[in-house]
Amino acid sequence: MSKQLTEKKSIFSVLGRSPYAAAVWAIVWKDLQIERHTKQTLSVMIMFSLSTVVMFNFALETNLDAARNVATGLLWATILLAGTLGLNRSLAIEQENRTVDAILMAPVSRSAIYIGKVLSVTLFSIVLEVALVFIFIMFFNKPLWRPQVLLILVLGTIGYISAGVLITSMTIQTRTREVLLPVLLLPLSLPLILPAAMAVASYMFPQTPTWGEVQSPILLVIIYDLLMITTGVMSYHYVVES
């Protein structure tokens, strides 16, 4: 048996392909295929975001200045809440028909499964954010279509989804998962969202801020991302096997 295993592993070496990367890509590919067929995750996230923005726009219609002032916070709040919907949906798919068992029985690292899930939900969230930026420009007339702003949004999303996949994997089997996820995830995301919102807010003025002005919040976001990814990679097998 061990000989057979060695033979199978040597095929990877011959192909010059990383088994870890192949496992990550398998998870991402599968999630993209499911989304291609069902369009359930993205459509739910986008519809939720659109209705939230429209609702706030009408609520703040009488005070346009106030609306513009809260735009950055509203943008992040919408991303976070839509993100919880995406996370729940993406992890719930694995509970239907217990496909999670089939995945866990594959000879792949648990951290590869974690990274794959983080990547796929992050991809969905980035698509959502591009749509959201356009919606916000339309409703609040803010200069959001800037590479720096998009970069901060992506960095913030990576940290949020990294923490989210870990928490969702813990809560997904509970009956109160829809309630538990935001209750646990939102407080955990505060150290990420505060600097991320500050950094985005700096770009809401006509003049572009210098690197020195946004350096601290952006570095905090990057540190949070690295911390969450490391925690996820190191602890995911405990989460799914306990």
Next chain:
Amino acid sequence: MIELRGLVKNYGLHAVLRGVNLHVKKGEFVTLVGTNGAGKTTLMRIVATLLKPTSGDVLIGGWPLPGHADQVRQHIGLVSHQALLYGDLTAGENLQFFARLYQLDHQTDRVEKALKEVGLAARKRDPVSTFSRGMIQRLTIARATLHEPDILLLDEPYTGLDQDAAHLLDSLLEREMDKGRTILMITHDLIHGWNLSHRSVILNRGKIVREVNRGEASPAEFLDIYAENTGRRAAARVGG
């Protein structure tokens, strides 16, 4: 091929498996029977590397668990009463995903061959959610054997199948036996399990209470043995 020595599994204070000893030889087909709550599924999930034992030794193909789970996973396939398939993906995409996950070579050819073997080649592009229970179970076997495992674990694979689908599953399992796979199956259908396998093992309250080789007893005698060892008057089909 499968060796369990003094296997214990507790959930908190509740002991589910209480010192199970079992040896399944290479190429052998063993059926595990017992009443509900006897610990059959827990035992199967430990062998499938999905659960860690509380104590005891588990050796699969000589590899100890849970320490060498990654090596063992390459060599086991699980067919459960749950599909372990994505209803939103097509039959071909489901197998393609598992071929990628197991990093098999010649993935497209393997998928085609596996679908052909279970008679689903014509339904390759159809979503699994449109399949009948029997078709899903055939696809489940294709998924579980795609990486050509040495050991096939079957957890109540006949649940929900009509007679035709059950016959088809029988022939698929016979084919898997002919390939020399070691098979461990849980079933509530005592006679069916008895007829298919080389040996039936009775698990009661977390312990193996009796092992009976097919040549040692007739099906009717086996039902009596089962009743004696579980305290349940046996019908051909028990539990649920």
